[in-house]
Amino acid sequence: MGFWHNKRVLVTGHTGFKGAWLCELLLGRGAHVTGLALPPEDDGSLFSRLQLKSRMPGDFVDVRDATAVSEAVKAARPEIVLHLAAQSLVRRSYRDPVGTWATNVMGTAHLLEALRSRSAPVTTVIVTTDKVYENHEWPHAYRENDALGGHDPYSASKAATELVSASWRRSFGDDHLKIATARAGNVIGGGDWAEDRLVPDIIRALISGRPIAIRNPASIRPWQHVLDPLHGYLLLAERLHGSNTGAPFETAYNFGPELSDVSPVETLVETILSHWPGKWIDAGDPSAAHEAGRLSLTIEKAKSELGWKPVWPFERAVEMTVEWYRQVANGRDAAEICQAQIAAFETGS
Template identity: 50%
Template sequence: MIQGLPNSDFWRGRKVLLTGHTGFKGAWLLFWLESMGARVTGCSLAPEQPEALFSHLHAPERLASEIVDIRNFKDLASLVARAKPEIVFHLAAQSLVRRGYRDPHGTFETNVSGTNNLMQALAQIDTARAIVVTTTDKVYRNVGDGRAFVETDPLGGHDPYSASKAACEMVVDGWRSRLAGAGCAVATARAGNVIGGGDWAEDRLIPDAIKAWSSGQALQVRRPDATRPWQHVLEPLRGYLLLAEKLASGAETAPAYNFGPVTDSATVRKVLSFAAAAFPDAKTDFAELAEGPIEAQALALDPSLAETDLGIHSLWDLDQTVTRTAGWYRAFLEGRPAREMCEADCDAYLDDVSMRQRLASSE
């Protein structure tokens, strides 16, 4: 095994429960798990968009996929009891900031009560050995000073989505001791802004840009100078997989890890400048004043703990991340199969990780 890459021998035949498998990150993670031979049970709502990446990558015969609402404890507990997972990735969530303003009740119910339901269901079985719960970079109490957050910083949230994810962290912490007593380790994963091919969700920068530019319209940008820790979807997924392996091994781990770029966060304006290169006719209208609900102007993560404990750090810089993402969408719109492009991105990423490790070992 090359250090810094998931261990295929560990995952081959391993029983995995993946919630949110029909979502953007969930579909990519499922794709990776399947490639290593894991036996995956997917638990999610049906995809919201007809062009959802999941429908392009997976067929029913490739996994045990169930449409279950994590807010329904009875149905969720039944699925968990039947799946008997050894490893759990909890990605199912209401993950959109602006939707959180429109539907705060549903956001808290999914992100807080849904997570509690899953923890309770897993506590009732004795098969789980590792649980990775994904939250967000927005769980921190952001005072606007632009400092990169570390895992021990206070949690908080100035909007329903952020607050619900901070509360989700508290739910996980409340179950940690009981699960540990049953031989199951749990950690949360706080990822920065994730981009990559196949995301069609509303109110996200790259999907909104692709939809506008591909239809000949100008992209309306409400906060062009807001900064975020952008990263390609494969970056945090590698972290999730390695974290799960370490949790299952019984090794000492922190209760939470940041996954984000080593370099500083970048502005929305800069990201769009790279993305527009794949769409020569792209038009963008930048708002002079911030519009819409309150959102943090600056957000940055310090991922050094993941580098120390898991031996990883981000691989692709902003230019490569955005260029690959925009190129994925351009090729998809021109008729290239989504699965083929995801395979190409995965192959390129794994090759780059392997090269980085070989260079490091020769120094």
Template identity: 40%
Template sequence: MQNIFDNNINNMDILEFYKNKKVLITGHTGFKGAWLSEILLLAKADVVGYALSPEDPSLFQINGLDKRMKSYFADIRDYDSLRQVFIQEQPEIVFHMAAQPLVKDGYLEPKMTYETNINGTLNVLECMRSTSSVKSFLNITTDKVYKSSQMPHEESDMLDGFDPYSNSKSCSELITQTYARCYFKDSKCAISTARSGNVIGGGDFNKYRLLSDCMRAVIDDKEMVLHNPDYIRPYYHVLDALKGYMTIAMMQYIDHTFTGSYNLGPTNTNAISNQEIITLFKNKLEKDYNYSFSYIIQNDSSTIEDTQLLLNTNKIQDLLHWHPTLSIEDAIGEVATWTYLYKNQMDTKSHIQDMIHKVFHDE
């Protein structure tokens, strides 16, 4: 591995770092978890997952990850079960992504959302406190942890997410920071949090997400309903987000001074409106696959969300030299391609593995 402090961490170094390391992903059956599992398998890491059983359909199932990695299917709120896994597996690196991740479901089920996102984090931290194996822990939260105020948000902004989901993630952040300073300050374990903008990529079957709605409309041959065309969200590709997470976990493992909180998201030129996103998706399908995609616009006032979310990502760019590598056009194009392949029962797994090669092997 080359000198990591020479401002030039290359992608191969990241994969090389994870080789043979025991990595635990909580939430590996979800959208991001499945992509992260694929990358870590490519890196030849010893990867283990802990999450609820996969939904049907899910990327986890479509890619056959159940047969290619070790999984524990259990609830993150079940401390005893999680603790057994830590004792059994002795992970060195932990990515915590198991969560109720949707704003709308947070409004519908606030108690479940708080319990999953707060107690889940608490249980992971308690397991780490009683197991000495973990050297690097990354808690994946969201750009919604900040109190609404002037944007773009910086890491030092006040944490107080507006709605139950966002607020539960603010709490998760605060708990992590408290454990870091009270229990892990002088320990071998480095702890950070990653506050990510909206991530897109093939195989995301979650509800209420713009490109997931587009994907479902294509699969079902239906018209897509676009809510809130003027909302601007910091969208970027899941591979860029995961490369950022892997970089933080690696760098703090090597040098504890890199611990902290990091915003991750697109450069501001990539933060575009819902309407523009749909247009790029539609154009890709029509141009490359001769598939006609149509949508209608309906405004939705059922939840209260900021119309615009912008993030300042200077910290991770300056300290860790991370920045998104895929343009918003390429990121949306990847989702359109995955959708087309899936609809036509073609090989989506190879497409994902090719994308990982492209992002992690190209300099």
């Protein structure tokens, strides 16, 4: 709790799944948290269930609006910024590629410009994705110095976000503006209700009693519970903020599971069904838009330079994810569940 106590922290994307969990973590550590994001897409969002609107100040701002972003940053006066605001869905990016690029790339540029104009120093962690790499579908895990790329508009826009961040860091970064990026794997956990995302789709089918339609059962992903990368982001921000110039932490870091926990979609589905019985069907469509077949990250850099490592292995991550949804379906308060899971995670249980 010590480092974050009374720190002024701006979380962009605080109304999203990961952003809401992150705000819960920061509030529990005594930080003064302000949010900047679009309104939640529905009343059942984790943001709404955690009642974050009444627990922290925040503005409903579109990051594509440079003036609004600048005004929100001035009002928040952040010491540390965790930038999660994004259009984060691959299939949606095919439907709205320009909007995806405008949010992810220009939204990041608007934020960095607003921070650059501040007179007080600020530490910034820009969150991207494991999909920033030029994916060759090869068996070895991607390292931070592998080439950036991206087939679909979402992945390519996040690779461009990495370039924007690196450009602002090289052009304007100093002890006044410290910038690092964080590339997380495929995150699971309670409270995600996004469209066309695997775990929410599975849970909706289980709740309704329908068979689960799986598009790509053989696709391989680096699954991890949401609390693992979020603790990585916080640790990176601490190291970056505490360093004299930001070096050597002003760079990119992968946050993912151990390679032994990189698994096919089918394994994830079967593991979920071992906790919440149901059935699934192969709904693959050869004519569907491209999605990567294999992704994995090496996390040795974060381990060696930050002292970070994942806490919950695959089985435990899935168990806690399913438990969250089951308890909410049975009427338990979402905030109580989140707080209990945070306590379990931070004690390694």
